[in-house]
Amino acid sequence: MRKVKIYVTLRESVLDPQGSAVMGSLHKMGYGEVEDVRIGKYLELMISDDANDVDALVNEMCQKLLTNTVIEDYRFEIEEAVSQ
Amino acid sequence: MKFAVIVFPGSNCDLDMYHAVKDELGEEAEYVWHDSTDLSGYDGILLPGGFSYGDYLRCGAIAQSSPVMDEVKKAAEAGKPVLGICNGFQILTEAGLLPGVLLRNKNLKFMCRTVGLKVENANTLFTNEYMAGQEIQIPIAHGEGNYYCDDATYDQLKNNNQIVFSYADDFNGSRNNIAGIVNKRGNVLGMMPHPERAVSDLIGGSDGLSLFKSIVKQWREANVSHA
Numbered sequence: 233m234r235k236v237k238i239y240v241t242l243r244e245s246v247l248d249p250q251g252s253a254v255m256g257s258l259h260k261m262g263y264g265e266v267e268d269v270r271i272g273k274y275l276e277l278m279i280s281d282d283a284n285d286v287d288a289l290v291n292e293m294c295q296k297l298l299t300n301t302v303i304e305d306y307r308f309e310i311e312e313a314v315s316q
Numbered sequence: 317m318k319f320a321v322i323v324f325p326g327s328n329c330d331l332d333m334y335h336a337v338k339d340e341l342g343e344e345a346e347y348v349w350h351d352s353t354d355l356s357g358y359d360g361i362l363l364p365g366g367f368s369y370g371d372y373l374r375c376g377a378i379a380q381s382s383p384v385m386d387e388v389k390k391a392a393e394a395g396k397p398v399l400g401i402c403n404g405f406q407i408l409t410e411a412g413l414l415p416g417v418l419l420r421n422k423n424l425k426f427m428c429r430t431v432g433l434k435v436e437n438a439n440t441l442f443t444n445e446y447m448a449g450q451e452i453q454i455p456i457a458h459g460e461g462n463y464y465c466d467d468a469t470y471d472q473l474k475n476n477n478q479i480v481f482s483y484a485d486d487f488n489g490s491r492n493n494i495a496g497i498v499n500k501r502g503n504v505l506g507m508m509p510h511p512e513r514a515v516s517d518l519i520g521g522s523d524g525l526s527l528f529k530s531i532v533k534q535w536r537e538a539n540v541s542h543a
Contacts, residue, residue: 245466246419246464247419247422247489249419249420249421249422249423249424249489250420250424253424296381297373297377297378297380297381298373300374300377300410300417302409302415302416302417302464302465302466303417303419303464
């Protein structure tokens, strides 16, 4: 079993109103040193050992469903995991 | 003319869509479940608003992978009119049938009210019953209607007259106030506002009816020979 950790972030060119609202809140709480907040997503996939090219597989899934590459970037890590 | 109203788990404007074409226009309409694999019997495809699959992952993302979407793509390729409203628009962008994407409204709020819409292009099969530049009143109801595309895509939309409707005022952050666009060929329209909720004065307005009339008129001219 492999554990895949996928990090999805908004592209730099895309405004993140949610991030801006959170930054505004942090500023009000006195954390003036915060210069930017971007909110993204984190996904975990468990992939069976039968899968061959996990790297290609995850890329394919990211492009077909898990992310929208018009507005999002992604990166991922693959770890060996013990099945439960 | 026979319309398919595609129903996904979480669609909630399907009844309004059905009512608009069936009761107001007197055309045929049928509900078609998202796992259908045949749309060949329909002349027009309607993707209603709502929250398909609870907007999980991204709005429209999961609906986009439904079996029926392969058929919607075939219908679009065959030149049939395909209309996606609200969540239907989001599904069409996720499916790659229309460029761009719908982001959260700039103020992060779900907004539900009637807004002014400018008809930017009255030469489409969806808008031939309107006049170019005409301002119509159509309800909106969305939290993610902030249209985004990159500069190259915007230039393309502009140069090909693909921008069909724009908002009279900016309230959700959409690029250049874009409210609705067609594909290059002009037979796939996606729009955030709800014309199907403005088809009778009894329910507060009828400015949306002309959109459905346009589709039928165009279809009649192309398919019905007069004796």
